[in-house]
Amino acid sequence: MMRAAGFVAAMWVALLFVSAWPSPAAAEPRGEGCVTCHLETGDDRLEKPAKEFGKEDIHAAKGFGCTACHGGDARAAGMEAMDPAKGYIGKPERAQLTQVCGRCHSDARFMKQYNPSLRVDQVAEYVTSVHGRRLREQADPKVATCVSCHPAHAIKPPSDPRSSVHPLRVADTCGRCHGDAKYMEPYKIPTDQLQKYKQSVHWKTMSVKGDLSAPTCNDCHGNHGAAPPGVSWVGNVCGQCHTVNQEFFAKSVHAKAFTQMGVPGCAACHNNHEIRETSDAMLGTGQATVCAGCHAASDKGGKAATDMRGLIDGLRGESDKARAILLQAERAGMEVSQAQFDLNGAKDALVKARAAVHTFTVQGVKKEVEVGLTISEKAYARGVRALDELQFRRKGLAISLVIILALIAALVLTIRQLDRRGGAPQGKTQETRHG
Amino acid sequence: MAAPDSRRGRLRTWLDERVDLAALEKLAKKKEIPVHRHTVWYYFGGMTLFLLMVQVATGILLLLYYRPSAEEAYESVQFLMTEVQFGWLVRSIHSWAANLMMFTLFVHLFSVLLLKAYRPPREVTWFSGMALLALALGFGFTGYLLPWNVLSYFATQVGTEIPGVIPLVGPFLRRLLRGGDEVTGATLTRFYGIHVAILPALTVLLLGLHLFLVQKHGMSIPPGVERRGGGRRTMPFLPHFLLRDLVGWLSALAILAALAAYLPWELGQKADPFASAPAGIKPEWYFMFMFQTLKYLPSYILGIEGEIVGVVGFGLGGLFLLLIPFLDRQTARGQPSRLFTWIGIVIIIYMIVLTYLGYAVSPTK
Numbered sequence: 123m124m125r126a127a128g129f130v131a132a133m134w135v136a137l138l139f140v141s142a143w144p145s146p147a148a149a150e151p152r153g154e155g156c157v158t159c160h161l162e163t164g165d166d167r168l169e170k171p172a173k174e175f176g177k178e179d180i181h182a183a184k185g186f187g188c189t190a191c192h193g194g195d196a197r198a199a200g201m202e203a204m205d206p207a208k209g210y211i212g213k214p215e216r217a218q219l220t221q222v223c224g225r226c227h228s229d230a231r232f233m234k235q236y237n238p239s240l241r242v243d244q245v246a247e248y249v250t251s252v253h254g255r256r257l258r259e260q261a262d263p264k265v266a267t268c269v270s271c272h273p274a275h276a277i278k279p280p281s282d283p284r285s286s287v288h289p290l291r292v293a294d295t296c297g298r299c300h301g302d303a304k305y306m307e308p309y310k311i312p313t314d315q316l317q318k319y320k321q322s323v324h325w326k327t328m329s330v331k332g333d334l335s336a337p338t339c340n341d342c343h344g345n346h347g348a349a350p351p352g353v354s355w356v357g358n359v360c361g362q363c364h365t366v367n368q369e370f371f372a373k374s375v376h377a378k379a380f381t382q383m384g385v386p387g388c389a390a391c392h393n394n395h396e397i398r399e400t401s402d403a404m405l406g407t408g409q410a411t412v413c414a415g416c417h418a419a420s421d422k423g424g425k426a427a428t429d430m431r432g433l434i435d436g437l438r439g440e441s442d443k444a445r446a447i448l449l450q451a452e453r454a455g456m457e458v459s460q461a462q463f464d465l466n467g468a469k470d471a472l473v474k475a476r477a478a479v480h481t482f483t484v485q486g487v488k489k490e491v492e493v494g495l496t497i498s499e500k501a502y503a504r505g506v507r508a509l510d511e512l513q514f515r516r517k518g519l520a521i522s523l524v525i526i527l528a529l530i531a532a533l534v535l536t537i538r539q540l541d542r543r544g545g546a547p548q549g550k551t552q553e554t555r556h557g
Numbered sequence: 558m559a560a561p562d563s564r565r566g567r568l569r570t571w572l573d574e575r576v577d578l579a580a581l582e583k584l585a586k587k588k589e590i591p592v593h594r595h596t597v598w599y600y601f602g603g604m605t606l607f608l609l610m611v612q613v614a615t616g617i618l619l620l621l622y623y624r625p626s627a628e629e630a631y632e633s634v635q636f637l638m639t640e641v642q643f644g645w646l647v648r649s650i651h652s653w654a655a656n657l658m659m660f661t662l663f664v665h666l667f668s669v670l671l672l673k674a675y676r677p678p679r680e681v682t683w684f685s686g687m688a689l690l691a692l693a694l695g696f697g698f699t700g701y702l703l704p705w706n707v708l709s710y711f712a713t714q715v716g717t718e719i720p721g722v723i724p725l726v727g728p729f730l731r732r733l734l735r736g737g738d739e740v741t742g743a744t745l746t747r748f749y750g751i752h753v754a755i756l757p758a759l760t761v762l763l764l765g766l767h768l769f770l771v772q773k774h775g776m777s778i779p780p781g782v783e784r785r786g787g788g789r790r791t792m793p794f795l796p797h798f799l800l801r802d803l804v805g806w807l808s809a810l811a812i813l814a815a816l817a818a819y820l821p822w823e824l825g826q827k828a829d830p831f832a833s834a835p836a837g838i839k840p841e842w843y844f845m846f847m848f849q850t851l852k853y854l855p856s857y858i859l860g861i862e863g864e865i866v867g868v869v870g871f872g873l874g875g876l877f878l879l880l881i882p883f884l885d886r887q888t889a890r891g892q893p894s895r896l897f898t899w900i901g902i903v904i905i906i907y908m909i910v911l912t913y914l915g916y917a918v919s920p921t922k
Contacts, residue, residue, distance in 0.1 A: 455821040457638040457645065515646075519818035526811045533804050540797055 155196055155203055156188040171275040178276040184236055191222055217257065219267045220245050244268075247347035254347075264305070266348075271295050287345075289328060292338040293319055296348075315339075318396035326399075337363065356394075357387040364388075370480035391415075402438065405479060406431035429484045433491045434475055440498040441468040447505030454512050461504040468497040588794035589775070593782045598668035599798075600805050601661050602771070607806040608658035609764075611813070612696075615651035616753070623703065625749035627742030630705035631827040638824060649817035655697060657809065659843045662693055670881070670901045673888045674777035680882040682770040685763050687879050692760050697841050699748040699756070702740075710828030711838045713748075714740045719851070722864045723872075741830065780888060839915065846911035847871055849918075878904075 160172035194210035224245035248254040256262040278285035297316030327336035361368025391412040407419040417424035471494025624633040637644035675683035721731035736743035854863035887894035
């Protein structure tokens with residue numbers, strides 16, 4: 123604690139120190155002088171920032187120039203622009219970066235002028251992250267700092283699809299280091315997270331369905347304060363979105379048992395990075411089930427799992443049966459849209475019953491299943507009624523057609539008789555002119 | 558047996574003294590129908606009238622359940638289709654009979670056009686017929702919106718947009734039709750009023766005139782038949798022609814019943830004014846040729862907006878058709894008029910081809 127407090131204090135001192143630089147607002151006009159020389163150096167390393175910054179970076183777009191970060195005097199034409207006496211710091215050291223960026227980004231009053239909704243706690247969070255702690259404690263030169271995720275001179279807001287921190291690109295950005303086995307070798311941690319994440323339902327939801335609210339790395343690990351969730355708080359992380367499941371789980375017998383066993387809550391059954399789409403097949407004591415990992419079919423938990431699976435399968439079957447008969451009636455032209463709409467209640471009940479599995483009690487699941495079964499039965503009965511009605515209509519049609527055809531036949535006979543008798547007294551050859 | 562006969566005789570005498578049955582009987586017996594190779598076309602007027610009667614009867618039954626507001630229209634039709642005994646039958650027959658009636662109406666119109674039955678002294682019969690056609694199209698257009706489903710909502714939005722392009726009066730017409738700037742519940746209520754009150758009242762007047770004139774002038778013998786000396790054979794309207802008419806009406810009834818039982822008219826999804834328009838919105842088939850024509854027109858024709866040219870063009874086309882009795886002088890003089898026969902044929906081919914394209918070609922073309 124003392125060390126952490128000391129570090130934060132040191133950071134504040136550093137912030138005070140760097141505040142001796144010209145204020146960001148005073149950094150304008152933009153550093154055209156820097157760009158002119160940098161483009162003429164012939165050194166790609168020096169030219170690249172000058173080329174990128176003007177057209178790509180949000181800071182340039184907001185009117186900031188080179189001196190806003192690097193210090194110095196933008197108005198000076200020659201090398202005197204890079205006078206340390208004028209605050210020039212050159213390329214900031216890794217350890218300096220949080221101070222350089224934080225000078226503005228931790229200043230709420232300053233940031234309000236540009237983006238009032240942007241958080242200003244990035245540096246404070248960073249110091250609590252694994253990255254920040256290693257930088258501080260071990261001066262680790264490989265850990266991520268600001269520019270590792272936000273490429274210097276080409277920083278874009280997260281909402282920009284080209285940004286390295288756009289939701290669709292976050293996983294790749296983190297994976298650039300965390301997926302590199304060689305780079306990560308000294309840390310002795312797995313490097314298959316990216317590969318696993320890309321198999322997950324979360325990535326599928328984001329990349330295929332286009333739902334950018336689906337979780338990526340930072341939603342579970344934090345971004346500036348990135349750290350692996352501890353065993354005891356995995357549930358809290360998942361529970362940010364899966365609230366109901368988390369509530370059920372927290373009150374369940376498993377919550378306590380898993381903690382005692384040191385098993386990481388949700389991840390015990392659903393994995394962590396490779397979170398596949400759940401299915402009813404996970405429940406029960408068969409080979410593909412997750413319950414079978416700990417429970418035998420004959421123990422109490424195994425029996426409960428089998429019963430819960432039976433209840434859910436039953437509801438799914440009844441709901442599918444009702445849906446099928448309503449579809450059959452609909453295809454035959456019957457109006458069953460209200461019954462189809464009502465049957466959505468059974469689908470909701472099935473979703474709730476699946477969530478109630480996290481209570482790990484048969485009673486909890488049964489309560490939801492019974493609601494769904496009642497709805498399914500009613501919908502099925504309406505489907506049967508619609509098909510009966512259809513038969514009635516067709517029989518009615520057949521009878522009425524017979525009657526109509528009989529009438530037509532009678533009429534045709536009458537007409538023939540009339541024609542045979544030579545028609546009415548006026549005769550067919552009356553000399554009448556019309557028109 | 559004598560007692561009932563004498564009772565019938567007394568009733569007849571009683572009625573005769575009051576409503577002059579003998580005169581009516583005389584009138585009915587006097588009515589003659591010419592018999593020639595085109596006699597078959599005479600049935601289509603009667604068939605249209607029969608289908609109109611079906612419309613009136615089923616329409617009145619629908620009125621008992623239908624509620625003309627954006628909040629309740631769809632639900633009331635849904636209730637009628639699912640909960641009301643034979644509600645499905647009444648609605649399906651109303652919808653199918655409307656379409657069959659439009660079909661027989663067009664057949665009647667074009668048979669009259671090609672057989673030159675508009676020639677003097679039947680000009681006013683033709684005008685009243687054309688006005689009845691306009692009323693029928695109005696019935697179709699306003700009735701389509703009433704179930705307040707997605708397709709009808711967006712088709713009405715497109716349909717009411719079209720008169721909006723008419724120079725000068727367009728925007729006013731559009732607002733008048735919609736009861737505002739957009740298609741809303743106000744439009745639905747307005748269309749309902751037009752569909753069940755204004756159009757029926759006008760139809761009664763015009764149909765009365767049309768039928769009176771048909772009785773007055775009798776059936777027209779096509780000039781071609783007349784020139785060849787045909788059409789002198791006749792058959793009495795009562796009972797010969799009426800019985801044949803009945804065969805046609807019963808056949809139409811059988812077709813309607815089969816359509817209602819096997820292809821009940823769909824209700825679709827409830828209209829959602831905030832949803833985006835679904836792909837492939839189509840008007841009713843009898844508007845399709847105009848809709849498709851407007852799609853083919855370029856954005857600008859001689860500096861005028863293509864849509865305006867199209868709408869004004871259809872207006873002029875309708876006016877031309879209306880004034881045909883005055884334009885076709887040769888027929889009026891009793892001479893053959895091949896030009897107007899060809900004009901009629903071209904109009905029919907044009908309508909069929911464009912209607913076919915409307916259904917066959919991709920909705921985006």
